Amino acid sequence: xxxxxxxxxxxxxxxxxxxxxxxxxxxxxxxxxxxxxxxxxxxxxxxxxxxxxxxxxxxxxxxxxxxxxxxxxxxxxxxxxxxxxxxxxxxxxxxxxxxxxxxxxxxxxxxxxxxxxxxxxxxxxxxxxxxxxxxxxxxxxxxxxxxxxxxxxxxxxxxxxxxxxxxxxxxxxxxxxxxxxxxxxxxxxxxxxxxxxxxxxxxxxxxxxxxxxxxxxxxxxxxxxxxxxxxxxxxxxxxxxxxxxxxxxxxxxxxxxxxxxxxxxxxxxxxxxxxxxxxxxxxxxxxxxxxxxxxxxxxxxxxxxxxxxxxxxxxxxxxxxxxxxxxxxxxxxxxxxxxxxxxxxxxxxxxxxxxxxxxxxxxxxxxxxxxxxxxxxx
Numbered sequence: 220x221x222x223x224x225x226x227x228x229x230x231x232x233x234x235x236x237x238x239x240x241x242x243x244x245x246x247x248x249x250x251x252x253x254x255x256x257x258x259x260x261x262x263x264x265x266x267x268x269x270x271x272x273x274x275x276x277x278x279x280x281x282x283x284x285x286x287x288x289x290x291x292x293x294x295x296x297x298x299x300x301x302x303x304x305x306x307x308x309x310x311x312x313x314x315x316x317x318x319x320x321x322x323x324x325x326x327x328x329x330x331x332x333x334x335x336x337x338x339x340x341x342x343x344x345x346x347x348x349x350x351x352x353x354x355x356x357x358x359x360x361x362x363x364x365x366x367x368x369x370x371x372x373x374x375x376x377x378x379x380x381x382x383x384x385x386x387x388x389x390x391x392x393x394x395x396x397x398x399x400x401x402x403x404x405x406x407x408x409x410x411x412x413x414x415x416x417x418x419x420x421x422x423x424x425x426x427x428x429x430x431x432x433x434x435x436x437x438x439x440x441x442x443x444x445x446x447x448x449x450x451x452x453x454x455x456x457x458x459x460x461x462x463x464x465x466x467x468x469x470x471x472x473x474x475x476x477x478x479x480x481x482x483x484x485x486x487x488x489x490x491x492x493x494x495x496x497x498x499x500x501x502x503x504x505x506x507x508x509x510x511x512x513x514x515x516x517x518x519x520x521x522x523x524x525x526x527x528x529x530x531x532x533x534x535x536x537x538x539x540x541x542x543x544x545x546x547x548x549x550x551x552x553x554x555x556x557x558x559x560x561x562x563x564x565x566x567x568x569x570x571x572x573x574x575x576x577x578x579x580x581x582x583x584x585x586x587x588x589x590x591x592x593x594x595x596x597x
Contacts, residue, residue, distance in 0.1 A: 262286070262308035264330040273304065281308035291316050291327075291339055298322060307375065309336035315343070320366045320401070320423065329374030334410045334437075339363055340378040345416075346391025347381070354391060357416055361395035366423055368401040371595070378412040383465060392442075395419050399449070404431040405592040411438040414461065415472075420487075421447035425514055428483045432583070432592040441472035445487075446509055448478040448517070452583045453489045454593070460531050462497040470533070471498050475506040476541065479520040479551070485586045486520025486551065494561065496531020505537040505561070506552065510545040522573065522581045524555035532561025536569050555581065 262281050267273035269287055279286030280294045288294040291312045294305050301323040309331050316339060318325060329337035341362040343355050358364075362379050381394040396411050398419040411418040417440040422429035431451040438445055439459040463471045474494060479486030496503060505528065508519035528534075538547040554562070555573040564570045573581060583593065 262330060263306050264332065266306045266328055266330050273306070276302050277304045277306060279306050279308070280312070282310040282312060283308070290314060295322065298325065301325075301369075304328065306330050307337045311338045311340060313340055315341050315361070316363045318363075318365045318367050318370060320368075322367045323401075324369035325367060325371070327370075327372045327375055332374050332408075334374045334376045334408055337374065338376040338378055340376075340380055340396075340412075342379065342381040343394065344379075344381045344386065344389055344391055345393040346386075346389035356391070357393040357395060358398060358419070360393060360416075361398040361419065363397045365397070365399045365401055365404060369403045370399070370401050371405045371407070371592075372409055373407045374409070376410040376412060377418075378410075379414075379417070380412075381414075383414065398447075399431060400427075400429060402427070402429045403590050403592070404429065404449075405595065406431075406433045406436055407595075408435045409433070410436065413440050413444065415440060415442040415444065416446060417444040419447050420445065420449040420451040422449050425480050426482075428480070428485075430587050430590055432587060432590075434593060441503075443473050443476035443507070443509065445474060446476035446478065448480055448483070448486070448514075450479075450483060450485045450586055451487050452586050453487070453492055454583060456489070456492040458489075458492065458494045460494070460496040460498055460503045469499075469502040470504050470539070471502045473504045473507045473539070474532075475521055475523075476509040477506070477519040477521050478509040478511055478514070478517050480514060481516045481518040483520070487522070488581060488583065488586050489521075489523040489526055490581075490583065491525050493527040493529070493559075494532055495529045498531050500530040500560075501533040501535070503531045503533065504539050505532050506547075507539050507541045508545060508547050508550040508552070509541055518550055520551035522553050522555065523557060524573070524578065524581055526557050526562075527559040528557055528561030530560040534561050534563040535565050537561070538569065553577070553581075 278294045304326045343360045345357045377397040379394040379396040393416040396413040400423045429449045431449045433453045435455045437457045477486045510517045553571045553573045555578045
């Protein structure tokens with residue numbers, strides 16, 4: 220999907236209402252290879268099978284029992300060490316999954332090559348009670364957690380389908396779909412579905428400047444739904460803000476909330492992407508800085524360039540504070556050559572702009588250094 224493709228991916232809300240079979244029906248007309256894979260005769264598409272293994276370190280996952288494992292969690296448990304590939308047949312895989320730091324250089328592939336067909340989903344929130352007492356907290360709410368370096372995912376949906384409306388007694392409403400902390404973590408043609416804190420692009424430690432790359436991905440939510448301290452590049456991505464019935468007035472939420480460490484020269488870079496909305500015009504802020512209690516010296520960094528900002532973004536005041544003790548004006552926020560109604564500059568002091576010279580270093584190459592994930596073949 221190009222950065223200005225008008226075709227909207229099926230949202231998490233639509234996925235919940237439709238169910239798996241209807242969700243597949245609502246997807247775009249599949250290519251023959253994809254249809255064959257999703258239809259069941261070849262659940263793993265062009266990526267082999269247990270009888271014709273892609274490599275000795277390839278495992279096949281299918282909820283209907285036609286692979287090596289029926290759950291992603293079991294496949295990850297079996298894939299000890301480095302360099303494993305998981306091929307996931309179409310299906311909904313419910314449950315939490317964790318890739319620890321020892322399982323490096325892993326690759327997950329959605330076999331149908333359409334992320335709507337392969338969904339990894341669970342429904343914990345920060346305030347959800349844990350079986351042994353206490354609550355999960357934001358990090359613990361994640362459906363999928365990836366700590367290992369060198370992780371790559373293609374054509375997969377990572378979702379958290381916990382809903383505020385179903386749990387009015389819970390105040391900790393953060394519900395993470397994916398928390399990724401490893402260096403050289405790449406996501407191509409993936410979807411991230413949730414409401415608050417959907418995509419947690421982070422690092423394993425304050426002193427670790429994890430590099431992450433998101434290409435042709437879709438993320439949706441409302442409050443801080445792309446957040447964390449990673450050095451992360453979002454290229455040709457689509458961010459969609461959701462409507463809300465629980466609030467009577469703006470703002471409904473915030474797209475980005477970086478928490479970049481002060482020592483890290485680069486935080487989030489959004490380039491050649493777009494931001495659309497289900498909500499009324501100007502009901503969303505583009506970003507606010509997150510200075511967490513665990514790192515009160517953080518200086519959040521965000522550049523949004525060459526990106527279309529729809530009318531859902533408040534063009535007059537696109538940034539706001541998370542805490543007045545850390546005003547956004549003291550952080551590292553800037554834009555460059557953005558377009559669309561949400562990018563109109565009506566109050567210049569509210570829209571810091573890069574100079575042409577500064578923009579020359581606001582590139583994926585500068586942010587990611589010697590790692591070039593955009594050259595990886597799909």
